[in-house]
Amino acid sequence: LTLAQLHTSLIGEPAEPYAIESWWRQSELLQATIEYRDGLFYPRGRADLVPLRGRRETVSRDLLASNEGLLQLMARMPFVRMVAVSGSLAHLNAEPSADLDVFVITAPGRVWSVTLSILVMARLLGCRRRLCLNYVVSERALAIEPRDLFAANQIIHLKPICGRDVFGRFVAANPFVAATYPNFASGHSIPEPTIVKTAIERAAAIAAPALERLARFVYGWHLRRRSAGWQSRDQVRLERECLKLHTTSHRAATLERYDAAVAALMREASKKAALAS
Numbered sequence: 001l002t003l004a005q006l007h008t009s010l011i012g013e014p015a016e017p018y019a020i021e022s023w024w025r026q027s028e029l030l031q032a033t034i035e036y037r038d039g040l041f042y043p044r045g046r047a048d049l050v051p052l053r054g055r056r057e058t059v060s061r062d063l064l065a066s067n068e069g070l071l072q073l074m075a076r077m078p079f080v081r082m083v084a085v086s087g088s089l090a091h092l093n094a095e096p097s098a099d100l101d102v103f104v105i106t107a108p109g110r111v112w113s114v115t116l117s118i119l120v121m122a123r124l125l126g127c128r129r130r131l132c133l134n135y136v137v138s139e140r141a142l143a144i145e146p147r148d149l150f151a152a153n154q155i156i157h158l159k160p161i162c163g164r165d166v167f168g169r170f171v172a173a174n175p176f177v178a179a180t181y182p183n184f185a186s187g188h189s190i191p192e193p194t195i196v197k198t199a200i201e202r203a204a205a206i207a208a209p210a211l212e213r214l215a216r217f218v219y220g221w222h223l224r225r226r227s228a229g230w231q232s233r234d235q236v237r238l239e240r241e242c243l244k245l246h247t248t249s250h251r252a253a254t255l256e257r258y259d260a261a262v263a264a265l266m267r268e269a270s271k272k273a274a275l276a277s
Contacts, residue, residue, distance in 0.1 A: 063089060077114065078204060110138060
């Protein structure tokens with residue numbers, strides 16, 4: 001990580017970047033665990049991660065560029081309020097086979113029709129296989145569950161393509177993010193021009209509720225038909241204002257690995273403190 005990335009993702013501790021660098025320089029434990037060279041922090045002995053990071057950044061930027069057209073089409077669709085890239089592409093840490101993970105916020109009561117419209121559009125454009133539209137919420141459902149470290153980490157690494165003002169409201173609706181990552185700032189922006197989109201939405205206002213019900217019936221039937229293969233049913237929500245399809249979630253395994261790593265470091269710190277005394 002760069003110092004700026006480490007600052008943003010520092011858990012539970014408000015601090016300026018210069019203070020973080022100072023902590024590393026003054027701590028024997030941190031220097032025994034983490035190397036800092038050429039502007040990058042990485043686990044000691046893992047200099048191989050530096051060229052790997054560079055290669056994955058290049059791959060990620062190429063993939064984002066190749067999907068720019070699809071993302072911009074999604075951003076311009078009626079009733080879409082925010083489109084953000086998530087997953088490995090948002091981290092610029094993707095391999096060539098990576099999916100295009102996307103998080104979308106819609107106008108109230110339009111989650112299902114927007115989702116189905118995007119999937120149909122992607123299929124017509126021949127890019128449905130790489131699009132992973134697994135989390136769509138409306139402006140009525142900005143507060144998410146569960147409110148844990150995993151969710152907070154996902155949120156701070158979202159990369160909005162459009163709707164930064166909506167993203168700011170989304171972060172504000174989830175105050176546990178600021179409590180977990182006190183150095184993260186979502187940024188501010190003025191609402192983006194939506195004259196054409198607003199005109200289309202007004203024209204479609206009468207038919208939109210019926211289309212939403214139809215989309216929920218059709219796509220809901222399709223999803224329930226495939227539910228036997230879901231590995232993490234607790235991370236699936238098929239609701240009016242929230243469509244969450246984390247059917248193979250890494251949440252539990254990731255949090256377990258994190259807790260184990262923290263516990264190991266605390267044991268090491270305790271040993272060093274005991275020896276020093």
